[in-house]
Amino acid sequence: MIRAVDIRKSFGETEVLKGISMTFEKGKTNLIIGRSGAGKTVLLKLLVGLMEPTQGEIWYGNDNFSEMEKKQRRAIRMEVGMLFQGSALFDSMTVEENVRFPLDMFTNMTRKEKQKQVDYCLERVELVGANKKFPSETSGGMQKRVGIARSIVLNPKYLFCDEPNSGLDPKTALLIDELIKRITYENEMTTIINTHDMNSVMEIGDNIALLYLGELAWQGNKSEVLDSDNELLQDFIFASPFLQRLRDAALQNTK
Amino acid sequence: MLLRTAISRPEKFSMYWKETMRQMDDIGVGSIIIVSIIAIFIGAVTAVQFAYQLDGTLVPRWYIGYIVRDSTIIELAPTISCLVLAGKVGSNIAAEIGGMRQKEHIDAMEIMGVNTASYLILPKVIAGLVMIPILVCMAAFISILGGYLSSVVGGLITHEEYLRGLRSFFSDHNVVMMVIKSLVFAFILTTVSAYQGYYVKGGSIELGQASTQAVVYSDILILLADYVIALLLTQ
Structure with missing residues (x-):
């Protein structure tokens, strides 16, 4: 399990993350979603220690990652795997x-x-x-x-994936999602995925967190997405008229 | 600070050894041809120009061999070779490390727990410190050969005169100076270039700028160090 506690990150005058607190559960696929510039990649880099937060703490299990020396961090990193956007x-x-x-x-x-x-x-x-x-x-x-x-x-105990589906066709993207899900469950890993791929959200989103302008706008799981009345979430997930029609049809069927 | 991080205990000696060998091949073997071409012309031009300056003077012509030998050993072989190597090896180091930074290779290694400053820089510095002095010694030898070709084969002086010049007034202190210079220059060009590459930000334009800066800063520092070493070792 990884916990982010009141994470803030500023670049000069610009505050990119404005007090994010959330828990990423073990054995589940934890998705961070949001529009470009929402702060997803910054949050992921803070979680793996590639950047330092301006304020707040990151916990790996019972260990405070933010207060660790470089050597201790290296030991933790042996338990971390990361899939980069460009591989x-x-x-x-x-x-x-x-x-x-x-x-x-x-x-x-x-x-x-x-x-x-x-x-x-x-x-x-x-x-x-x-x-x-x-x-x-x-x-x-x-x-x-x-x-x-x-x-x-x-x-590793922890797997981080930064935009695992970017640049892939829908079929291959699904295969990658399936693969990440299977590995997460089989190895009981804490997996954190940064994505704006809607298929991923609906297929493998055990826990989903929506970031909007550096703030946590919504949290839930894939089955709660359709029913949520959070406008930001609905605008983001069902951005196109085609997806909106699909959502409406799905809701009609459930009624 | 980067250097302090770079000089630390390797995670796995065998991996560092492998990388150092690869760098030795790149820096050393990969630079033999360019250094040889430059060295042979340095020697040849020095001999021809000194012969021109001696024309009509009372200085004996066998001094050509002596001047070619000493100017090559003291100054031309270490300095010119390292200025050229700053261009070839330095820009290559900056581009290689900078490219790795931009393609997130360095981030990937950091997350694995690799001390990237050490793994990416230390083997290059060690390879430079081992191979560049060898290249400089080779350059000095080839320069003297170049001087022989242009002055003896070119008909300016005889074989015996050139050899007499080569054997006169030899001081092993000059060879020590050459080796010290080449070690210092090797350190400068590898560390400056690695620094420029390691901290590159942005895209291909910034990578190109980092590569250029690696060469320019290395060249300036090499010339400055050349002056300081000359002052210190010729007192």
Whole structure:
């Protein structure tokens, strides 16, 4: 479990996050949604420690991450996996070397053990046979899957995903969502996903938090989205007339 | 501060060793051709121009070998080679690290728990400190060879005269000075370039600016250090 307590973040005079408090539960997919500029990426970077909050605290379980020394933070980070928007795969390394990198860097496993773990992770993301390919030789969807494989290779307790579906076609995006959901449940991880993909919200949103102009505008789960009378949420989720018609039809059917 | 973070205990020695070897290949082996071409012309031009200056004077012509040797060892090989390497290696280091910053590779490593300042910078600094002095020594040797080709093969002086010049007034202090210069210049060009790349912000324009700044600042600092070392070691 991760807790954010009264998080504020300013860049100069501009306050990007205005006192966010929320809990990200273990074994669930916790989604942070909101329009561009709402502060989603800043919040995610604060949670993983890539930025420091102007005010507030971040707790990993019972440990206050905000007050930790650099060395202690490194120990926590061994338990963190992150999937970046652009996958952030190392260009000079093959798929296999990318996934093996954390094992090479932090474990004393034998070559055979590492290979077994790499193969297992690639199998889980359905990338068997792509071991020797370089990132430039793979599609966007494959790169995301390699990114997921790399982020779970050390069996982390916490998984962060920044816009996992950006740039992917709807079918591949669904596969990535399914994959993240499955891994979260099977490994009992605390997964935090930053997205503005509506399919993700409705498919895998165990916990959903809507940010609006740096404030927490709504919290709930996917089954509460349709019934919510929060205007900001409705405007955001059902932004297009097509989606609004779908929502109305769905509501009609439930009545 | 970046340097202090960079010089810390490696997470995994074998990974740092592997990266250092890769950098040695990039910085050292990858620069042999450019350094050799520059060195041979430096020696050749120094010999021809000194022969021109000696024309009609009472200074013996075998001094050409002596002047080529000493000017190469003391100044031209370390300084010119490192100015060129600041352009080739320095801009490469800044672009490589800066590109990693922009593509979130550094963030990805940070989240894994890697000390990125150390993993990305330390191997480059060590590789520079090992390989650049070797390149400079090679440049000095090739420069002297260039001087021989232009003056002896070019018919300005005889083989014996050039050798006599080369063997005269030799001071091993000059070689020590060359090695000290190359070590200091190597440190400057690797650290300045790494700093510029590590803290790059923005897009491709900023990356280009960081790469240019790496070269410009390295060149200025190398020339400044050259002056200070010359003052200190020639007293």
